[in-house]
Amino acid sequence: MESHGLAGCIQVCEASHQCLKDKFVLEKRGLIKIKGKGEMMTYLLKGAIAN
DSSP: OGGGOOTTOEEEEHHHHHHHTTTEEEEEEEEEEETTTEEEEEEEEEEEOOO
16 A cells, blocks of 8 residues: 555545544545555545534
8 A cells, every 4th residue: 555655645445444433534545556465445644524
């Protein structure tokens, strides 16, 4: 995942997205081929959800 990241951005996998989606704004980045894992859906963390 690290080798496919974007500078200045936090990229997370689907499992992390499921844990964070109620507290953070995440933008779907799309499928990325990860060595040893195949294609994985990834998301970019954009910030906390305002209360």
